[in-house]
Structures are given as C-alpha cells and as structure tokens.
Amino acid sequence: MLRIASENVLNRNNKFLPLIYNNIQKYSTEVNVPSQADVVVIGGGSLGCNTLYQLSKRGVNAVLLERAKITSGTTWHTGGLLWRLRPNDVEIQLLDSTTKLMQTLEAETGENPGYVNNGGLFISRTEERLKEYKRLHTIGHYFGIESHIIPASEAVKLHPLLNPKSFTFALYCPSDGCLDPSMLCNALIKGATKSGGKLIENCPVTNILTDSSTGVRKISGVETPHGTIKTKCVVNAAGAWSRNVAHMVGLEIPLAALKHAYVVTESIPEAKGTPNIRDHDASIYYRTQGDTMYVGGYEMNPYILKEVADDFQFGLYDLDFNIFGVHVEKASELTPIMQKIGLKSHICGPESFTPDHKPLLGEDPRLAGLYHACGMNSAGMMLGVGCAEQVAIWVTKGRPELHMFSYDIRRFTPAMRNDRAWVTETSQEAYAKNYSIVFPHDQPLAGRNHKIDVFHEALVANGAVMEQAQGWERPGFFIKESTAPVRGYDWYGFYDHVDNPDKRYEKQLEGDYTFDFSKHHDLIGEEALAARTNAALFDISYFCKMYLTGPDAQFAADWLFTAHTDRELEKVVYTCSLNKQGGAEGDMTVIGLNQGVGTLVGPILKGSGYYVVAGGASGYHTISHLRKEIEKKQFKAHVTDVTDKLGILSIQGPKSREILQSITECPITDEKLPFGMSDIITINGHVCRVVRLSFIGELGYELHIPVASCIPIYNKLVDAGRSFDMKYAGYRALYSLSCEKGYHLWNYDLRSSDNPVEANLGKFCRKEGSYLGKHHVDRLKSEGIKKRRVFLALKERIPLWGYETIWRDDSIVGFLRRAEYAYFLKSSVGIGFVSHPKGSNVTKNYLTSGQYEIEVMGKRYPAILHLESPFDPTNQRLLGHYEHQFQEQIHFED
Incomplete structure (x- = not known):
C-alpha cells in the first residue's frame, strides 16, 4: 500500500540525493562571485543548466547562480518524459533539439546524460482521440518522426501489462524516451564549464539592480550575499520561484505554483524495457524506470500553492490521496497489475504552470536585459534544451530563430x-x-x-x-x-x-x-455569405490601435515599416515590421494623419503622426516591438496605445456603402472616399474615423469610434441595417472569409521566422531607403527563396484545420499553417509554405508544375495549388464592382 511519509523523512532518506550531490558538486565554483558577467542565469534547474550550456557554447561569459544545489528545486524529482509528437510545429522542433543533443552530449562531455530511448504509446479510448492522434501522426511525417497507429492487440505486444479491453487504438512512436534529471544536468554543467561557463551554488540572488539614466530602464547587476556582479543581462530560470525574481524588479509574471505528483510502483519484472505511456482520456502517464513504473496524472482539482518557501530544497509534500486517488483508479483499469502490486513511494512537489500551458520565454518588454526562461508546466526536461537554445539565440542575436510568439512573455499584457x-x-x-x-x-x-x-x-x-x-x-x-x-x-x-x-x-x-465540420458550420456560412452577397457587421474592437507621434515620427516610420508611409495624408498603407533577421514581427495598416483638433480620432500633432492598427491577439507584442526599436534608434517618437479608447465596427459587403451612407451626411462615394483612404465623418452628431478597407476582400468600411460614441453609432447602424437585412457576423466567419481571399494572418501564415519575400509580400517592401531587416529582403529578392507561401484547395469536401501535410509528386514539401472552409468557393482551403525536398530554390515553375495532395489524418486527397487565392484575383469587389461577382466560383469549379 502507499506509504505516506513526512516531508522531513523524505528529505533525509531520499536515495537520489547522494547521486545528485556527488555528480554536480565537482563542477561548481566555490562561492567566489566574479565582478562582471555578460549574462547571469538565476536558477539551477533544467532551464538554468540548459541556458548556461547554450550561452557558453556561443562564447558568452555566463554565470549560473543557484541558491542551494543544482536541481534542488523541482528538477530533481521530475518524471523526465520525452515525447516527439506535439500538435504544433514549433514545439516539435523544440523537442527535436532535445533528442538531437542526447545523441552527442556524452561524446562531448564524457558524461552519460541519462537518456533512455524506450519508445512511447499514446492510448486512445474514443474516436475523436484517435483522430487527434492521426493528426499528430500526419504532422510527424513532415518532420521525419516515425509513428504508427496500431490496434490495442498490437499495443499489448509492446507493453504486456496493458489491458486491451480498456482502449481501442494507440499511437506508437519508437523514438520517444525519458531523461534522468541529475545525469542530464550534470552533463550540461560539464559541457558549459568546458566552454567557459561558471556554476556557483549556495549563492542566492538577493537583489537585481537596474539603471534608468538613459531614460530606458535596464538591468545593471545582481547582488548576492557574496558580492555584486555587474551585468546587462539576467535570465530568470527560477522555476516555481520565478515570480520572486520578477518581484525584485517590481514586475509580475503570469505563473502559478501547483502541486504535481506521481507514484512509484514496487518491482514489476514485466515492466522492463516497455514504452512510456500517455493515456490522455484518463489523464494519466507512465514512465518505465527499470523494473518499476512511475504513474502520474493531471487531476481536475490540483492543490494551488500561494507560494513556495525560499528554503524549500530537495523537498516533497505529503500526497493527498483524496486528490490523487483518481489516477490510481484509472491506472488500475489500464494496467490491472496495479490492483495487486504495491506502491513503494510517492513524489509530490511544486511545479510552475501558466494560463495557456506554454512556457514564459524572452525579454521582458518592461525591463531591458531581463529574460525569462520559466513556467515550463511540468515539461522542463523535455522542452529544456529547445527553449534554452532559443533563449540563447534571443540573448545573442536579438530574436529567436523559431517563431516563439506562443512562448514569448509579450503575449501577455501588463x-x-x-x-x-x-x-x-x-x-x-x-x-x-x-x-x-x-x-x-x-x-x-x-x-x-x-x-x-x-x-x-x-x-x-x-x-x-x-x-x-x-x-x-x-x-x-x-x-x-x-x-x-x-x-x-x-x-x-x-x-x-x-x-x-x-x-x-x-x-x-x-x-x-x-474534427469533422462543426455543428455551427452552416450558421457560420450564413454569416460569411451575407458579407459576400449583401452586408454583414463585424465588431473588431479588440484590434490593436496606436498612434505613432513625435518630432521623429516619420524617421521612425521609415525604419519600422517596409512599405512607403510618406504618402498623401489619410492614405491607408498595408505594411510589415521586421526584425533584424528580416522576419515579420507583425503586419499592420498605417495611416498618415492630417492635423487634428484634439479628438481621439483627430489628435493634435507636433510633427508627423500615424494611426497604426494591428492584430489584437498579438497587439502587445507589436507595441513592444515598435517601442523597443524606437528606443534602440533613440528616435524622438512615441507609441501611444489607444486600443481601450476606440471601438471598431466593420461593415462589409455589396450593400455596405448604402447602409453607411444612410446614416451620415458626409459623402463616402468613390470620389470622396476611394479604396484605401480614411476620413473623419459625423454620424448622428458623433465624430468617428471611417476607413475604407476590408479584411475579407469586399466593399467595406471600418468605423473607428471613441468609446463614448460607440453605442449611439452602433444603434444607428443596426437600425439602418435592418431594412437591408444586414447580418451580425463573428470571427469564425471573418477568418473563413479572410483565408478564402488569401489574406495573411500573423502568427499563422505569417510569422517572425518568415521573410516577406517568402510570404509573397515583397511588393510591400520598398526598394529605396533603409528599414529594419531590409538587407535580408534584398538578399532573398536577389538570391531566390527556399520556401514560398501558397494557397491550396481540396477537390473533395473534407474539413481542414491546419497542420495537414502537403505532398507534391509523392514527396512531402510542407504543411498547412492555416485552413478554413471557403463558403463562396465551396471548398476547404489552406495556406502553407512549400519547399523543395532537395533544398533547392523554390521557383514559380517548380510550384505550378507538380501534382499536389493534402494528407488529412493519414489519408491523401487531391488538391489544387494556386500562387494566390482564386477568389477575385483582380480585386474588383474591393472597388465595389460586383457585375461579375459569381465568375470566380464558376471558374473554380471548372
């Protein structure tokens, strides 16, 4: 039966502690802190050790400070599972970095990192779970990860302890495995010290120093009981204690500490060499450890910790079986031997979790030089190598190599x-x-x-x-x-x-x-088709809205944006903003403003001024990027966020002009307000900005309205729309329409790892002048590209969701980044990037000469490739020309 021991007893008798101390201490520097370092890493867990290793390998003078002993926080007791397949490409690549390092680390350091390649089984109890596994299996093809969908009868041959009556299918990945935390950290520290890195144990950080003398708050050093280290860069890798580190500089981070546990079985000879298990439907996992199994899970009511004591090291909590017992019950069903065998110990410790179950990485936008590498959601071992590698690139090159928005601390607003x-x-x-x-x-x-x-x-x-x-x-x-x-x-x-x-x-x-068509599919289709054939009203107020102003606003705009922004005033300019490597950090519209009278939509300007609108979910990321670059260049310019002060109503469709004109005396004709222009108008006594623009490819208008005037204008617009049968429409229809038109959606088919030339946005990058990342745009225009954004449509009525693989002439050449059902074209469509299987340049001839298929859940379907969407390729609908509005549909079906 389960042995419940006190925390102190567990600490005294833990058999792993001598191994950890003996292996790690010899690489630790005596408590003699240097006076200066390029980077100070705080926290000696998986992320801290990995970050020290990655920085040191890049020639950075880095120091790792650990308040107690390496791994003593939560890393020492981690389950250490390593899976290969995840539901997104970035995480697969992060895991791949771990797998690759495990193949070379021992040869490099002479230390066994404790990696065991025993394979993994994902258990499927339901039809929808099987479909999810088929999707993982499909995206795994693109990355060369072997996996197999097998029936329960075959899974039992791989793991004889499984009960085949409790599940139907399994996903088997032979290259899954597990990691030993102390052995891996030992190898990482040895590798780091060989490259000049320093580990200092028993050295807590008591304060982080900052300097604001230049007008920008920056890291300047760290204080310890043993001395001060001057540095311009700190990496917060303190795990469950990372909030404490952030508090030292007056910041908060979105992280919560929860108790997480697993139990260890008595000896089971049949367990030796068996694959690890994830039974997602039962919310449990198994790790094979010699002739025992670790069994853990994710319960609905985990114990939430208000804080974790500073002196908590190599510690454990008592296990509350009222919470954990559900996992043992499920495990006893899946592996009946659990009903007979005893549980010899338990591991229950603090782990850090985040609101979206993704790590917190990257530079904090509110303090230059403070980087985060924490919030690992109990996946610090398997993701540690890949995340630390990206953080090291972040520190040394300014931005990561992969598209890390889903992990970037900037995805969370203050x-x-x-x-x-x-x-x-x-x-x-x-x-x-x-x-x-x-x-x-x-x-x-x-x-x-x-x-x-x-x-x-x-x-x-x-x-x-x-x-x-x-x-x-x-x-x-x-x-x-x-x-x-x-x-x-x-x-x-x-x-x-x-x-x-x-x-x-x-x-x-x-x-x-x-994973079939939603029950709301037809309802959403009605909204989408209303925008195509009549009129639809969208609330897009969550879009990010900002003003770029100041004496150097024009210089800042020239540097930040790829397109010409020095155009006639009130002209709407679509553009990208890049990073130093030429990747798209965002796309947005920029409007050069007339001198205003002091209203929210017409501010008084001192010099040039721009109204900038960007995506809502990535709004804080965009603002942070623009501000950071302005600070670097020391422009006398400011970015003012007005997202909360303005609402946006977007009316789209053939009848949109008639409806809007019926509620304003200000003319919005083609002559007065042509496509791509903006103006200040009055509706029922309320002033707002009208922008003739469309996110879906139709005649349409956006009303940017001060909050105090939003409801009066909304009521007026809705009342006018009734006689035209205007429909309400939501984001599901909006994204379907946008994808159907082939427009870009940042974080999906346009990322920070995509150059505009690769994304077919080269025409929005000016030839003359200089802007951030221009060198890489010019280089690709001259040398050619290795990948290219394309539009694909299925011939059969099969739902697409993204991450389906793209086949060309029987070779995998890409995967869909984004997919929707196009209601006007009557087809599932997707957007992805296609590359050459041999690494050659991707040309127009190469793209258009092949036969294409899209693999959906393991089955391939014929597809049509277009370099751009076939929907209204000459943009007549944007201009309000609807004489041949059904021509595209007929042509597509032919």
Whole structure:
C-alpha cells in the first residue's frame, strides 16, 4: 500500500540525493562571485543548466547562480518524459533539439546524460482521440518522426501489462524516451564549464539592480550575499520561484505554483524495457524506470500553492490521496497489475504552470536585459534544451530563430500579468485540461470576461457566442432566438465552488468538439455569405490601435515599416515590421494623419503622426516591438496605445456603402472616399474615423469610434441595417472569409521566422531607403527563396484545420499553417509554405508544375495549388464592382 511519509523523512532518506550531490558538486565554483558577467542565469534547474550550456557554447561569459544545489528545486524529482509528437510545429522542433543533443552530449562531455530511448504509446479510448492522434501522426511525417497507429492487440505486444479491453487504438512512436534529471544536468554543467561557463551554488540572488539614466530602464547587476556582479543581462530560470525574481524588479509574471505528483510502483519484472505511456482520456502517464513504473496524472482539482518557501530544497509534500486517488483508479483499469502490486513511494512537489500551458520565454518588454526562461508546466526536461537554445539565440542575436510568439512573455499584457485571480483561474484550468483533446475551436471557461469591449453586452443580447483571444472577449458567431452568455468560472465544482447550472455557453462549445465540420458550420456560412452577397457587421474592437507621434515620427516610420508611409495624408498603407533577421514581427495598416483638433480620432500633432492598427491577439507584442526599436534608434517618437479608447465596427459587403451612407451626411462615394483612404465623418452628431478597407476582400468600411460614441453609432447602424437585412457576423466567419481571399494572418501564415519575400509580400517592401531587416529582403529578392507561401484547395469536401501535410509528386514539401472552409468557393482551403525536398530554390515553375495532395489524418486527397487565392484575383469587389461577382466560383469549379 502507499506509504505516506513526512516531508522531513523524505528529505533525509531520499536515495537520489547522494547521486545528485556527488555528480554536480565537482563542477561548481566555490562561492567566489566574479565582478562582471555578460549574462547571469538565476536558477539551477533544467532551464538554468540548459541556458548556461547554450550561452557558453556561443562564447558568452555566463554565470549560473543557484541558491542551494543544482536541481534542488523541482528538477530533481521530475518524471523526465520525452515525447516527439506535439500538435504544433514549433514545439516539435523544440523537442527535436532535445533528442538531437542526447545523441552527442556524452561524446562531448564524457558524461552519460541519462537518456533512455524506450519508445512511447499514446492510448486512445474514443474516436475523436484517435483522430487527434492521426493528426499528430500526419504532422510527424513532415518532420521525419516515425509513428504508427496500431490496434490495442498490437499495443499489448509492446507493453504486456496493458489491458486491451480498456482502449481501442494507440499511437506508437519508437523514438520517444525519458531523461534522468541529475545525469542530464550534470552533463550540461560539464559541457558549459568546458566552454567557459561558471556554476556557483549556495549563492542566492538577493537583489537585481537596474539603471534608468538613459531614460530606458535596464538591468545593471545582481547582488548576492557574496558580492555584486555587474551585468546587462539576467535570465530568470527560477522555476516555481520565478515570480520572486520578477518581484525584485517590481514586475509580475503570469505563473502559478501547483502541486504535481506521481507514484512509484514496487518491482514489476514485466515492466522492463516497455514504452512510456500517455493515456490522455484518463489523464494519466507512465514512465518505465527499470523494473518499476512511475504513474502520474493531471487531476481536475490540483492543490494551488500561494507560494513556495525560499528554503524549500530537495523537498516533497505529503500526497493527498483524496486528490490523487483518481489516477490510481484509472491506472488500475489500464494496467490491472496495479490492483495487486504495491506502491513503494510517492513524489509530490511544486511545479510552475501558466494560463495557456506554454512556457514564459524572452525579454521582458518592461525591463531591458531581463529574460525569462520559466513556467515550463511540468515539461522542463523535455522542452529544456529547445527553449534554452532559443533563449540563447534571443540573448545573442536579438530574436529567436523559431517563431516563439506562443512562448514569448509579450503575449501577455501588463493587465493580464498583474491580475492574480485571472492567472490562478486560467493556470488551474490549463493544468486540469492538459490532456484534453485539442479541438480547433475549443474555448476555456476560466478567466473569461477579463477584457470586454463597449459592444459586448449588446452583442451577447443579440446571440453572440463569445470566444477568448489573449484575454479579450470577441464574438465567434451568432445564434438565433437565444443567448449563450459566458458565466463566472465555477472551477468545475471543486474547491467548495458550486457547479454553475447555466450551461448554455458550454452547450454551444460542444458543437465544436469534433474534427469533422462543426455543428455551427452552416450558421457560420450564413454569416460569411451575407458579407459576400449583401452586408454583414463585424465588431473588431479588440484590434490593436496606436498612434505613432513625435518630432521623429516619420524617421521612425521609415525604419519600422517596409512599405512607403510618406504618402498623401489619410492614405491607408498595408505594411510589415521586421526584425533584424528580416522576419515579420507583425503586419499592420498605417495611416498618415492630417492635423487634428484634439479628438481621439483627430489628435493634435507636433510633427508627423500615424494611426497604426494591428492584430489584437498579438497587439502587445507589436507595441513592444515598435517601442523597443524606437528606443534602440533613440528616435524622438512615441507609441501611444489607444486600443481601450476606440471601438471598431466593420461593415462589409455589396450593400455596405448604402447602409453607411444612410446614416451620415458626409459623402463616402468613390470620389470622396476611394479604396484605401480614411476620413473623419459625423454620424448622428458623433465624430468617428471611417476607413475604407476590408479584411475579407469586399466593399467595406471600418468605423473607428471613441468609446463614448460607440453605442449611439452602433444603434444607428443596426437600425439602418435592418431594412437591408444586414447580418451580425463573428470571427469564425471573418477568418473563413479572410483565408478564402488569401489574406495573411500573423502568427499563422505569417510569422517572425518568415521573410516577406517568402510570404509573397515583397511588393510591400520598398526598394529605396533603409528599414529594419531590409538587407535580408534584398538578399532573398536577389538570391531566390527556399520556401514560398501558397494557397491550396481540396477537390473533395473534407474539413481542414491546419497542420495537414502537403505532398507534391509523392514527396512531402510542407504543411498547412492555416485552413478554413471557403463558403463562396465551396471548398476547404489552406495556406502553407512549400519547399523543395532537395533544398533547392523554390521557383514559380517548380510550384505550378507538380501534382499536389493534402494528407488529412493519414489519408491523401487531391488538391489544387494556386500562387494566390482564386477568389477575385483582380480585386474588383474591393472597388465595389460586383457585375461579375459569381465568375470566380464558376471558374473554380471548372
């Protein structure tokens, strides 16, 4: 039976401690801190050791400070599982870095890193889970990861302890394995010290010094009981204690500490050499360790820690079997021997978790030189190498090599970071749903209504089913004759909370719990087709809105943006903003402003001024990027965020002009307001900015409205729209329409690792002058490209969701970054990047000469490749020319 021991007993008798001390101490420097270092890494766990190794290998003078002993926080007791397949390409590549290093680290250091390649099994109990595994299997093809979908009868041959009656299929990945935390950290430290890195144990950081003398707050050093180290760069790799590090400089980070546990079985001879197991449907995992098994899981009601004591080292908590017992019950069903065998010990310790179950990495936008490498969500061993590698590149080159937005600390706004109730709710739910199926349109229940716009109440009353995007509530789609408001989080009935009886919102979500077409498919189609054939109203207020002003605003715009912005005033310019490596850090529209009179939509300018609109989910990332580059160049310019002060209503479709003109005396004709222009107009006595622009490829207008005027203008517009049968439309329709038109969506088919030339945006990059990243744009225009963004359409009516592989003439050449159903074209469509299997340049002839297929859940379907979307290729609809509005559809079907 399970032995429950006190924390102190576990600490005294833990058999792993001598091994950890003996292996690590010999590489630790005596407590004699240097006076200066290029980088100081705080925290000697997996991320700290990996970061020291990666920095030292790049010639950086780096020091790792650990308050106690290496691995003594949470790393020493980690399960150490290493999986290869994940539901996104970036994470697969991060894991691949770990796998690759395990092949070479021992030869480099002479130390065995403790890697065991025993394979892995993902257990499937349901049809939808099997589809998810087929999707993993499919994206794995692109990265050359071997995997097999096998029936339960075959899985039992690989792992004889499994009960074949408890599941139907499994996904088997032979290259999965596990890691020994102390052995790996030992090897990493030895490798780092060979390259000049320094480890100093028993040396807590007591304060982080900053300097604001230049007007920008920067890291200047760290204080310890043994002396001060001058440095311009600190990496916060303190795990569950990372918030404490952030507090030293007056910052908060979105991280919560939770108890996480696993049990260790008595000896089971049949377990030797068996694969590790993930039973996602039961929310449990197994690690094979010699002739024993570690069994852990993610329960719905984990114990949430308010804090972890500073002196907590090599410590454990007592296991609460009232919480953990559900995992043993599930494990006893999957592996019946658990009903007979004893549990000889348990491991229950603190782990750090984040609101979206992704790490916190990168430079903090509010303090230059402070980098984060924490919040690993109990995956610090398997992701440690890849994440540390990217952080090291971040530190040395300014930006990571991979597209790391989903891991970048800048994805969280200051309001999100500072809201502890929000962080706790969302982190708990992310933990509880860690093994839930990742459906394309699933939505969280925790942390909702964190950020709502001025139209929220009115839209919900009219049937809006809201979705959450980086803390913002926005309409996903609209239901008829009912409402589905998002209620307060009920913690799934745990922690003495009463289960919320109002399940209307959850019932709507259930319609999307599928990899087939959603139950809301036709409803969303009605919204999309209304925008194509009549008129639809979108609330896009969550878009990021900012002003770029100041004496050097024009110089800043020239440097920050790839396109010409010094155009006629009120001209709308689509552009990208790049990083030093030429990757797209964002795309946005930029409007050069007339001198205003002091209103929100017409500010008084001192010099040039620009109104900039960018994507909402990445808004804080965009603002941080622009501000950072302005600081580097020391421009006398400012970026002012006005997102909360302005709402945006977008009316789109053939009837949009008639509807809008009916509520304003200001002319919006082609002569007065041609496509791509902006103006200040009055509606019912309220002043707003009208922008003739479309995110979907139709005649359309955006109204940028001061918050105080939003509801009056909304009411006027809705009243006018009734006689035209204008429909409400949400983001599900918006993204479908945008994809159908072939427009870019940053973080999907346009990333920080994509050059505009590769993304078919070279025409928005000016030839003359200088801008950030221009050298790499010019180089690719001259030398050619290795990948190219393309548009593909299926011939059969099969749903696409993204991450399906692209085949050309029987070779895998890419995968879909983004996919939707195109209601006007009547086809599933996707956008991805195609490369040459031999690494050659990708040319127009190469792209158009092959036969294409898209692999969906292991099966290949014929597809048509287009260099650009076939929908309205000459942009006649944007100009309001609808004489041949169905020509594209007929041509496509031929």
